Amino acid sequence: MNSPDIQKHLEQVQRLFIENQPALRSYALSIVRDFALAQDVVQETFLTVTRKAGQFQLSTSFLAWGCAITRFEALAALKRANRPALHSETLELLAASEAAVAPDYRTRWLSDCMARLTPAIQRMLRLRYEDALKPAEIAKLIGWTPNAICVATSRARQELRKCIETTQLNEAK
Numbered sequence: 001m002n003s004p005d006i007q008k009h010l011e012q013v014q015r016l017f018i019e020n021q022p023a024l025r026s027y028a029l030s031i032v033r034d035f036a037l038a039q040d041v042v043q044e045t046f047l048t049v050t051r052k053a054g055q056f057q058l059s060t061s062f063l064a065w066g067c068a069i070t071r072f073e074a075l076a077a078l079k080r081a082n083r084p085a086l087h088s089e090t091l092e093l094l095a096a097s098e099a100a101v102a103p104d105y106r107t108r109w110l111s112d113c114m115a116r117l118t119p120a121i122q123r124m125l126r127l128r129y130e131d132a133l134k135p136a137e138i139a140k141l142i143g144w145t146p147n148a149i150c151v152a153t154s155r156a157r158q159e160l161r162k163c164i165e166t167t168q169l170n171e172a173k
Contacts, residue, residue: 009053022107024045028073036132048072049066113163124153
């Protein structure tokens with residue numbers, strides 16, 4: 001490929017990354033189980049995708065390729081952080097489930113289900129998972145006890161999981 005073709009190919013691969021970024025982020029989060037670390041993994045994945053763009057064939061599945069890169073970046077991040085990784089079979093199942101579900105649906109499902117929660121619970125979840133605050137820090141901000149934050153977070157996650165599963169089943173019909 002000549003230089004303009006290489007640049008065009010790189011731009012197409014980076015565009016595919018952007019389109020698939022929500023799925024790659026959720027896949028990274030499912031491996032590292034820490035929102036801030038997952039964000040770092042996605043950034044490293046972007047750098048690797050950019051560096052290896054010439055190896056990607058546009059006629060193949062970007063999500064599968066991106067998940068493979070994300071898996072390696074996540075495992076490297078866990079190793080650097082001296083944290084245990086999931087079993088390799090579990091990682092393969094996660095990769096297969098990410099590739100099977102379109103990222104647009106998962107993002108929409110989560111957004112729809114989040115909207116069903118009370119504003120206070122939505123705020124608490126955003127503080128916990130987007131801002132990566134600890135329960136004690138959240139408790140000070142919203143006037144609850146740290147234990148109440150932990151219980152409410154657990155219940156909210158259960159509700160979100162049920163809501164997403166129900167939505168997924170309903171849309172599959």
